[in-house]
Amino acid sequence: MATKVDVIGEINKYDFRAEERYVYRARKGLDRDIVAEISAIKNEPQWMREFRLKALEIFESKPMPTWGGHIDVNFQDIYYYIKPTERQGHSWDELPEEIKKTFDRLGIPEAEKKFLAGVKAQYESEVVYGSLREDLAKRGVIFTDMDTAVREYPDLVREYFGTVIPPTDNKFAALNSAVWSGGSFIYVPPGVHVEYPLQAYFRINAAQMGQFERTLIIVDEGASCHYVEGCTAPMYSSESLHAAVVEVIAKRGARVRYTTIQNWANNIYNLVTKRAVAYGEALVEWVDGNLGSRLTMKYPAVYMVEPGARAEILSVAFAGKGQHQDAGSKVIHAAPYTSSRIVSKSISRAGGRSSYRGLVKIERGAKKSKSNVVCDALILDPYSRSDTYPYIELEEQDVMIGHEASVSKIGEEQLFYLCSRGLTESEASTMIVAGFIEPLVKELPMEYAVEMNRLIALQMEGSVG
């Protein structure tokens, strides 16, 4: 049952919110009661409640994945639902020096800084983005959090929810389906073009970066939008497991771009299922940057189900000390004249391990399909590791498929050249790494690109070629 808790005494390295207040906190552990309770707290309709309970059964019946990284999580030792009240209570000055330094170095605006650090419960979105939201509403664009969407747009949600990633897809998608909370819901009506990136910050009064976020984006025929989620600032959480689900539906002729930069704290298992369905002539782009976390397993996917659909996936992974980035992408060509392009860049340093794991599948009948995959990896020291596991499955002859991958270290000649121009070895390395990830950075909105470059510099600190 729900309990009223005023003070949580649990403090660890990242939990600097010593005196958070919660209205509800479900007890630790996972069973039917907890799931039913989450549903009840949220006042959900019957179908969602049944969906959650069914998903729980699926979660329990599925074995842990035996591939990818090593996952050491006790599912009964996790709070699956916490409803926050006002999350403020302490000042900027109370934050650990290291974190403040990180924010300063990243050059994050004061307002965002406080939100990201958990000083403020909400980013002051009303003030900053109010006019934008008004404009969206006028054109029929729905942009809200998922919990609200279930209540206010039940028909729309019910039609699409769980259709791209059913709970049976994998163990962590099932877990998310059972206990999801928060995340974004976007609907763009036919023919509407949203010119500016929609950012998670726009939303108000929602549990923001939940552990079990659920995002659903529907872009109707001929419409377009760009959604930006996450941030380059380190995200702190006392819980060790994050299992999000992102579903994207791009109808005929639609264009969707989904940009994520995630920089989790080093104790986090980040296990995300992201998948898009692209209908005729639609274009889906995933831009995905993964930094931090202990283990990330994330493979953004695009199912091209009608002729002419396109997919572009751009990903960058940076694995530092004690980190394993097992990231990649999946493209399924299920219709003729579909095309996909995947560019993956990974960097390993200080004993980190980055793996590219991807799938290109051409189904029978998907003739004239084209796919090109390029994976480049950079290893910065002898203790780090880089893997590439691309899977290519073809059931159709009339296609063009190419895959390339290479692994190398920073070239001595490049370093030497830069050093001869007066840079230190560390500065030179940083510059080379920045050049290496340039294809991703240039796709980011300006402020993210700047932050990303600073972040790489921060990660590179103290590393020598």
Next chain:
Amino acid sequence: MVLPDLKQDLHFTAEGFQNVILPRPQPEWSREFRLRAFETFQELPWPNRSMEEWRRTELRIFHLENFVCWAPVPDPLPEVPSALAPRLETAGRIVSLNGRKISSSVEEDLLEKGLVVECLEDSLSGPHEELIRQHLWSLFEWRTDKFSALHAAFWTGGTFIYVPPGLKVEKPILHVAALAANQADVGHTLIVVDEEAEATVVTETTSLDPAAEGLFCGGIEIFVRPGARLRYVNFQNWNQKTFHFARQKAEVAERAFMEWTLGALGGRLAKVNQEVVLNGPESEAIVNGVMFAEDRQHLAYHTRQDHRTGQTKSDLLYKGALQDHAHLVWRGMIRVEPGAIRSDGYQRNDNLMLSDTARVDCIPGLEILADDVRCTHGATAGRVDEEEIFYAQTRGLTRREATRLVVTGFFQQVLDRITIDSVREALGDIIQQRVREYRSRD
């Protein structure tokens, strides 16, 4: 020389192991090893598609009980068909039937210089016992799955080739392995090319009956010692009813060189693990694969290039063409161990699809645990370019001739890397014969 004949039929069962395998004359260490392997064989489950390694391979059509090694060597000996034997001038030959030697010969002067081309089982207790004991099973990972354990427990006959230090054998050594109807070959091949020696070894597999089922469950272990050079050709040309399960592994020592060419043409279902271990500075391996599958053939080749030390080089090129309902799987891995700096690894796989109904899975892979390396892989797949066919037709070629030309051109890149003329020509000819008229759907 005594033929290593079996006393009675060998079934792959506990009785077969007790009554046929254990009583065979062999040193005690071999008997003990077989007992352990047999125990493992019984413990392990049959591979199934929930195992990543076997996910793409359907084993339901395979039934071990359908196969037997029969006791008598037929008299008179049957004619053994071979694509390579008539073309090669050899330094030594060995012919086996169902894994057991039926004839062998080595040029007189090479025999005197210590070249050995013999049945492995016969050699177990001969003058090379210690050498064999040191090497046998040291590369073959017999605990991996039920097939590898089966091979380790039940192997009979086999081939042993030893090239003593410094000996340079110019002409190829040919091993022809033949299989009769419904028979099994569980032979093991051990090749040791000693320091600074040089040799060329060609293995060809062939079926006596083009339409009868057969089973090959074998292993190959190859040692290229410091400074030695080996060119090895493995020409798998069974009929299209044969089940082929093989683990092949070579260890290339410092300053040694190996060129390994693999032809994969036959077999109803083939599952092969080909591994090359670069185990010393300045060792180098070139791996060539030529695969052609048709009808309902399923050919799965898993390759691995293992860079154990630094300053090593490996270069793999696999090319596959497939028609009808064939299914090709190539899965490759370049592994660079920690500290193996200045390793240079390359792998490439190209596929040409000649029908709408064929299927190919290619899975290149890299696992790099050192920083100062250069490792690259590439994979492509596509079909015959309709414009090329059209162009050839305007020059007076039939559609079929044009297709052959395109396929030949596709394989030329890998055939050019084969340095043994007769092998290169034989492979090219066989592929040409098999290409049917190519017809695209639109």
